[in-house]
Amino acid sequence: MPKFVFKLDPLLEHRRRIERDHQVHVAAVESERAELEGRLRKMAADADASRVALRSSLGAAGSTMPHRVDTHATRWQAAAAMSSDAKARTIAVQLAGVLKRLEDARGLLTEAAKERRAVERLRERRLDAFNRRIAEREARDLDDLNTARSAHAAYGA
Secondary structure, three states: OOOOOOOOHHHHHHHHHHHHHHHHHHHHHHHHHHHHHHHHHHHHHHHHHHHHHHHHHHOOOOOOOOOOOOHHHHHHHHHHHHHHHHHHHHHHHHHHHHHHHHHHHHHHHHHHHHHHHHHHHHHHHHHHHHHHHHHHHHHHHHHHHHHHHHHHHHHHO
């Protein structure tokens, strides 16, 4: 029985490699996105903790008792909060760039998958045609064999 040979198998393998490369790239950018989002969440939590500490150092709202405020510490906390806010904005800008790269990488991955599937569909169609030809050949051979058997039984027995 003849063996099916798809002459475009090297192209199919090439397309699979390209798709895997795009998958690796998407995973790397996705990891970078997750890391930046984690840093932003941590900075937000730190900022919330800093605000709570600043409020407590300024005294409770509505308190009738005079409270001594350490202006040096308050200024230091405010400067730290502003610095943290600037860092958070920088990370947010970086995150926006990473999200754009991630969108582009996913688009390339989608395109690579489409190209691979196109070659795979071509392979499947050719394999189906090959199998149909084999089945037709076997059916013809069986018909010939049955015809020969019938002729032998009718004329030669």
